[in-house]
Amino acid sequence: MVVEVRVSGGRAELRPRGELVHGCARTLADTLGELPDGVREIELDMSGVHFMDTAGLGFLDLLDDHRHRHGVPVRTAHWQGQPRRILELAGLDTEEPLRSAAHGGAGPAGPPPRTTSAVALERAERLRMLREEIAQLRQAIASRPVIDQARGMLMAAHGCTSQEAWTILRETSQLSNTKLRTVAAMVTAGAGSEGTPLPDDIRSALRTALFHHRS
Incomplete structure (x- = not known):
């Protein structure tokens, strides 16, 4: 900064x-x-x-x-x-x-112990929520490049729009019960003639998602 x-x-x-x-x-x-x-x-x-x-x-x-x-x-x-x-x-x-x-502070004499405990618990919960949301945001930022790359590959291979490619990836993730970032990484790794073959469950889910897109 x-x-x-x-x-x-x-x-x-x-x-x-x-x-x-x-x-x-x-x-x-x-x-x-x-x-x-x-x-x-x-x-x-x-x-x-x-x-x-x-x-x-x-x-x-x-x-x-x-x-x-x-x-x-x-x-x-x-x-x-x-x-x-x-x-x-x-x-x-x-x-x-x-x-x-x-x-936000207490008065000169301070609040009763029970109030202090309640405030402390509330602040601890808010801090936990803060840390959780920040962790999720960091993960989303880290995942974005590979997801964007997988979307680009689907667009080139199947003639779909960016939004359609996103929907296909998301549906593949849901059908295979696999994290979206993991699906995107597998799609990216499987591109090209020497790419790593997709696992059976991912390949089946992707085929179903593509079928829904074309219907």
């Missing part, structure tokens, strides 16, 4: 770009530390962040800590796509997550 900085008068505008993952909090800390004296307001435009994992929550903690230690208003804006979804799962305000953090 890189952070573009623009300072005008007493206002600093920071524009993170890329993925908000492990190590990005250090980049942000360095950026905040290099801001000139006299900055009285900080705003982060998050529209350039297209992926965020649970490290993004540490990123927010750092911002919150900075505003408390320096007495400088800090806000974020323009959360979009997957990072916005992470905020939703974490139970944070998607327009201004720092506002959620500021008002």
Whole structure:
């Protein structure tokens, strides 16, 4: 991730770009530390962040800590796509997550032990959901190239459209009870005269899916 900085008068505008993952909090800390004296307001435009994992929550903690230690208003804006979804799962305000953090703590005396336990359990469940969704997204990103390649091969071999090739792969996956990425990898490996033959169950399922396409 890189952070573009623009300072005008007493206002600093920071524009993170890329993925908000492990190590990005250090980049942000360095950026905040290099801001000139006299900055009285900080705003982060998050529209350039297209992926965020649970490290993004540490990123927010750092911002919150900075505003408390320096007495400088800090806000974020323009959360979009997957990072916005992470905020939703974490139970944070998607327009201004720092506002959620500021008002999410307990009062001076603290809540009763039972309430603390309930909050802890809720946060643990949200964190589990965050990690699960991020893992699924990473798997989808890793699977996309081989799936796209298999779609291209089906389009060339059977004269179908990209959407039809996708439907054929998905139906083959369902009929053979095999993961879509595995089916795509087998179709790709089986291409050409010296390719690896498809297993019987995959070949049968693919034949059925192609028959449905042609019907």
